Amino acid sequence: xxxxxxxxxxxxxxxxxxxxxxxxxxxxxxxxxxxxxxxxxxxxxxxxxxxxxxxxxxxxxxxxxxxxxxxxxxxxxxxxxxxxxxxxxxxxxxxxxxxxxxxxxxxxxxxxxxxxxxxxxxxxxxxxxxxxxxxxxxxxxxxxxxxxxxxxxxxxxxxxxxxxxxxxxxxxxxxxxxxxxxxxxxxxxxxxxxxxxxxxxxxxxxxxxxxxxxxxxxxxxxxxxxxxxxxxxxxxxxxxxxxxxxxxxxxxxxxxxx
Amino acid sequence: xxxxxxxxxxxxxxxxxxxxxxxxxxxxxxxxxxxxxxxxxxxxxxxxxxxxxxxxxxxxxxxxxxxxxxxxxxxxxxxxxxxxxxxxxxxxxxxxxxxxxxxxxxxxxxxxxxxxxxxxxxxxxxxxxxxxxxxxxxxxxxxxxxxxxxxxxxxxxxxxxxxxxxxxxxxxxxxxxxxxxxxxxxxxxxxxxxxxxxxxxxxxxxxxxxxxxxxxxxxxxxxxxxxxxxxxxxxxxxxxxxxxxxxxxxxxxxxxxxxxxxxxxxxxxxxxxxxxxxxxxxxxxxxxxxxxxxxxxxxxxxxxxxxxxxxxxxxxxxxxxxxxxxxxxxxxxxxxxxxxxxxxxxxxxxxxxxxxxxxxxxxxxxxxxxxxxxxxxxxxxxxxxxxxxxxxxxxxxxxxxxxxxxxxxxxxxxxxxxxxxxxxxxxxxxxxxxxxxxxxxxxxxxxxxxxxxxxxxxxxxxxxxxxxxxxxxxxxxxxxxxxxxx
Numbered sequence: 001x002x003x004x005x006x007x008x009x010x011x012x013x014x015x016x017x018x019x020x021x022x023x024x025x026x027x028x029x030x031x032x033x034x035x036x037x038x039x040x041x042x043x044x045x046x047x048x049x050x051x052x053x054x055x056x057x058x059x060x061x062x063x064x065x066x067x068x069x070x071x072x073x074x075x076x077x078x079x080x081x082x083x084x085x086x087x088x089x090x091x092x093x094x095x096x097x098x099x100x101x102x103x104x105x106x107x108x109x110x111x112x113x114x115x116x117x118x119x120x121x122x123x124x125x126x127x128x129x130x131x132x133x134x135x136x137x138x139x140x141x142x143x144x145x146x147x148x149x150x151x152x153x154x155x156x157x158x159x160x161x162x163x164x165x166x167x168x169x170x171x172x173x174x175x176x177x178x179x180x181x182x183x184x185x186x187x188x189x190x191x192x193x194x195x196x197x198x199x200x201x202x203x204x205x206x207x208x209x210x211x212x213x214x215x216x217x218x219x220x221x222x223x224x225x226x227x228x229x230x231x232x233x234x235x236x237x238x239x240x241x242x243x244x245x246x247x248x249x250x251x252x253x254x255x256x257x258x
Numbered sequence: 259x260x261x262x263x264x265x266x267x268x269x270x271x272x273x274x275x276x277x278x279x280x281x282x283x284x285x286x287x288x289x290x291x292x293x294x295x296x297x298x299x300x301x302x303x304x305x306x307x308x309x310x311x312x313x314x315x316x317x318x319x320x321x322x323x324x325x326x327x328x329x330x331x332x333x334x335x336x337x338x339x340x341x342x343x344x345x346x347x348x349x350x351x352x353x354x355x356x357x358x359x360x361x362x363x364x365x366x367x368x369x370x371x372x373x374x375x376x377x378x379x380x381x382x383x384x385x386x387x388x389x390x391x392x393x394x395x396x397x398x399x400x401x402x403x404x405x406x407x408x409x410x411x412x413x414x415x416x417x418x419x420x421x422x423x424x425x426x427x428x429x430x431x432x433x434x435x436x437x438x439x440x441x442x443x444x445x446x447x448x449x450x451x452x453x454x455x456x457x458x459x460x461x462x463x464x465x466x467x468x469x470x471x472x473x474x475x476x477x478x479x480x481x482x483x484x485x486x487x488x489x490x491x492x493x494x495x496x497x498x499x500x501x502x503x504x505x506x507x508x509x510x511x512x513x514x515x516x517x518x519x520x521x522x523x524x525x526x527x528x529x530x531x532x533x534x535x536x537x538x539x540x541x542x543x544x545x546x547x548x549x550x551x552x553x554x555x556x557x558x559x560x561x562x563x564x565x566x567x568x569x570x571x572x573x574x575x576x577x578x579x580x581x582x583x584x585x586x587x588x589x590x591x592x593x594x595x596x597x598x599x600x601x602x603x604x605x606x607x608x609x610x611x612x613x614x615x616x617x618x619x620x621x622x623x624x625x626x627x628x629x630x631x632x633x634x635x636x637x638x639x640x641x642x643x644x645x646x647x648x649x650x651x652x653x654x655x656x657x658x659x660x661x662x663x664x665x666x667x668x669x670x671x672x673x674x675x676x677x678x679x680x681x682x683x684x685x686x687x688x689x690x691x692x693x694x695x696x697x698x699x700x701x702x703x704x705x706x707x708x709x710x711x712x713x714x715x716x717x718x719x720x721x722x723x724x725x726x727x728x729x730x731x732x733x734x735x736x737x738x739x740x741x742x743x744x
Contacts, residue, residue: 043404056403064398138394164394167414167471189595189613190413190474196596197470217613221595 067160070094071140081122083146088126089113090143094134100124101149128152128178138165145171152176156205157183163191170197180205182232187211189218196225205232317538318497318529322353324714325527325542327501327556328549329356331366331478331700332692334485335707336546338400341492343711352494353540355529359498363634365550366482366700368667370584370609370618372475372599373701374417375441376467378432378741379677382698383439384722385705390472392704393481400488408484412476415610416469416598418455419742420652425603426464428741433467442471457593458600459654468598475599475609478700502537503528504545504560506686520571522561522686544714546690551579551631551668553693560686570685573733577679577694579631580671585641586611586618589659593617606648607744608656616662621645622744634666669697675737680706680727681713690714691729697744 045052070093078086088098093112099105101124113121126147136144137160144150150172155161161184169176176198181187188211195204204226212218219233297313324340326333337352344350361367373393375386392399397407421429429445436443445467448460490496505526513519524545530537549556557563557575565571592615599609608619621644623629629637641661650657672679672694679694692710695702705722712720719725726738 046403053403057401060401060403064401163412163414167474170470188411190411190415193595194414194416214613221613225595 067135067137068139070135071137073139073142077118078146081118083143084124084126085113085118085122087129087143087147088121089118090140091129091131091134094131094136094140096132096134097130098126099128099130099152101127105130125149128154130154131158132156134158135160137161138168141165141168145169147172149175152178154178154180155184156180159185162186163188163194166191167194169195173197173199176201178203181209182206183208185210189213189221192218192222193225195222198226199228201226201229203230203232207233314538317531317536318353318355318499318540319351319495320538321351321541322495323351323542324353324544324546325540326352326354326546326548327527328547328553328693329354329486329496330361330364330548330550331482331485331703332550332695332706333546333548334482334489335703336548336692336710337489337494337707338485338492339708339711340714341489341494343708343715345715348493353497353542354489354494355497355499355501355527357498357500357532361482363551363668365668365670367479368584368665369478369700370475370620371478371700372417372473372609372744374469374473374599375436375439376417376419376432376443376469376473376742377698378428378435379726379738380435380439381722381724381726381738382677382702382740383436383441385702385709385724386698387440387472388705388708388722389702393476394472396481396484400484402488402491405487408480410476410480410484412474413610414471414474415596416471416473417601418469418598419467419601420458420463420603421465421467422462422603423464429465429467432742441469443467443469455593455597457597457653457655459652461651462603473598481700497529499529499531499538501527501556501559502530505539506560520685523688524560524686544688544690546692546710546714548692550670550693550699551577553577553670553691557689557691560683560689562683562686562689570730570733573729575679575691575694575729576674576732577670577672579668580696581629581631581634581666582620582622582669582697583629583636583640583664583666584618584620585645585661585664586616587659587661588614588616589656590615591655591658593653593655600652601744602648602652604648605744606645606652608649608653617656617659619645619649621648629666631668634668636664636666638664670694670699671696674732675739676743677738677740678702678706678727679729680709680724681719681729683729684733 042052042056046056074086074089077089084100088100088106089112091098092106092108093110095110097105097107100121103124127149128151129144129147132154133156136155136158144153145168153172153176161181163186166187177200179195179198179201182205187209192206192212195201204222206219206222209215215234219231222233223231326337333354333356337354340350340352358364373386373390375383375390377383377386393410393412396410400408419429433443433445445465446454447465448463451458451460451463451466504524505528506522506524509521509523511519511521524542526539526541527545528537528539545560547553547556554575554577563572563574593610595610597610599607601607604621606619606621608617610616611618623640623644627644638661641664646656670693676696677694678699679691681690683689683691690710690713692706709719709722709724712718731738
């Protein structure tokens with residue numbers, strides 16, 4: 001909704017003198033309540049001294065840069081050995097697992113591919129990628145989008161995968177058959193709406209997405225959007241208000257599959 | 259004497275008693291007096307508003323390097339980039355003057371909130387591409403320590419433009435330009451359209467262009483609040499008031515060809531406080547006009563357009579408010595989750611809103627049907643007579659719908675060529691414009707803010723060259739016409 005929300009209290013700051021008045025505006029921006037954690041000495045100092053505030057900003061920037069560094073592109077490897085090797089090296093360095101065609105799953109605990117494997121796998125397409133828990137973001141998806149024969153992709157519990165990343169997945173529409181997005185904290189129903197490009201998708205897992213506002217309704221709408229796909233989600237019965245007697249019965253039995 | 263002493267004693271006792279009772283009864287008065295004294299002391303000690311005679315904390319400061327007239331998304335974006343691109347921390351003092359702190363008539367918050375790259379001018383495409391990159395990384399650009407991250411509620415569902423036989427060739431050319439600039443747009447035939455979106459009636463459609471990535475719609479209110487929060491943390495001052503006067507000085511000089519020209523420089527901005535005759539003259543070096551639908555009035559205050567017509571002095575800023583309606587309706591059998599923002603060749607458009615089969619949309623009226631811009635009243639007959647037939651013709655499911663609500667907002671409409679005005683005025687040398695975007699201002703705001711900040715700080719456009727959008731085109735008659743306007 002684009003009309004101003006009534007629950008937002010619009011603070012009218014005339015002259016702000018120092019960082020203290022930002023508090024009021026932050027509460028206005030986030031009505032769910034930014035929980036006031038115990039104020040550490042550092043936060044106390046940051047509110048009163050510009051130098052300490054600048055230091056905190058710098059530390060925040062460093063964290064952001066770390067994620068960017070992890071998602072940088074391996075142009076040299078890509079030019080020399082091809083997109084499959086570059087993609088595999090990227091995923092393995094992040095701590096994920098890769099399955100080349102007709103080979104077994106490979107996992108290397110953050111070391112990437114060895115130079116022998118670079119040469120060995122340079123023309124072998126990648127069939128499946130398991131990037132669960134990896135710090136992959138919008139930039140890092142470049143590596144995955146070059147894998148034209150990718151059939152199964154698992155992005156379970158990736159902290160930086162959000163709606164923008166989902167809108168980038170359309171080049172994989174021809175080959176992708178299995179996609180798992182369970183547990184990603186930043187994905188909402190708005191990103192799920194752009195999965196309609198993936199016409200060959202057969203299995204989609206959208207369970208445990210905390211940012212989706214209405215999981216049951218979202219699952220129904222996604223199923224309507226992708227008629228040939230089996231959607232694993234919260235179950236359409238979740239979120240329905242049941243009577244007291246039925247509720248005790250329902251907790252015992254499993255929800256009716258869609 | 260004894261009587262007098264007794265009487266005095268008694269009087270003093272009474273006095274004592276009196277004081278006691280006064281202390282007991284009038285503690286409230288005493289507290290009020292204490293806070294008044296505190297305020298007076300605070301206004302006198304260093305760091306406060308130095309004015310020992312009366313309290314001026316409700317007024318803007320007396321000096322400011324840059325005064326930005328208008329606190330909508332464009333004004334705040336200019337303020338953000340000015341503070342971000344300044345050479346030294348705290349080098350520039352910026353003041354944002356906004357008349358209405360509730361933003362009840364501001365175009366930003368009443369906007370449908372769409373962002374697209376499907377334009378015909380390469381500059382517009384570049385502006386949109388940078389803005390979408392800004393929105394994508396908004397929590398890196400607008401991060402404030404200790405505050406929660408911003409959620410723009412971006413729907414990456416894309417825009418779908420339909421073209422009839424007449425417009426098909428133009429659409430193909432436009433898509434070629436868009437692809438060259440880096441936008442991800444694909445062309446679809448009516449067959450493909452029917453396969454992908456079976457709810458569209460493709461009668462009369464020859465070609466369609468669909469934005470695959472970086473297009474969609476978002477919540478402009480959260481962008482505004484995020485910008486405001488960040489900009490305040492960077493030290494920009496806000497003031498609620500109305501600009502009523504510019505005090506400027508003139509200077510005669512000669513052009514290289516020998517013509518005499520009068521250059522004006524604004525020295526003071528008079529900001530009038532709401533519901534009062536009080537005003538504060540703010541001394542400034544630069545004024546940025548981002549007043550949106552009211553930019554024309556602000557330009558007139560600065561003397562732009564006062565001169566014989568046909569000359570540069572007589573060229574007015576051709577930005578005026580135009581009222582546009584947005585209707586919200588519910589249609590249970592309507593298009594599903596994959597529906598993009600559909601723009602019909604007839605001018606009607608709609609998009610989904612949320613999960614509950616609600617849609618919002620409207621139509622731009624023709625020149626004869628232009629509604630009266632003096633208020634924001636909604637004309638519901640316009641929907642019945644003009645918008646609904648067009649929608650129902652394109653999407654048959656919309657024959658059964660129920661309008662739930664509607665609102666109206668202003669376009670800061672550029673009557674010359676419906677594109678923005680960016681950059682300084684040639685004669686009033688320290689007034690910069692960032693207005694007149696005629697309905698696509700919100701989606702270009704981050705990039706335009708950066709362009710204006712570059713112009714103010716460096717004197718030229720550095721990242722995106724917006725010379726086709728300068729003010730001088732109104733005098734020279736060079737239209738930078740945008741064809742894809744919704």
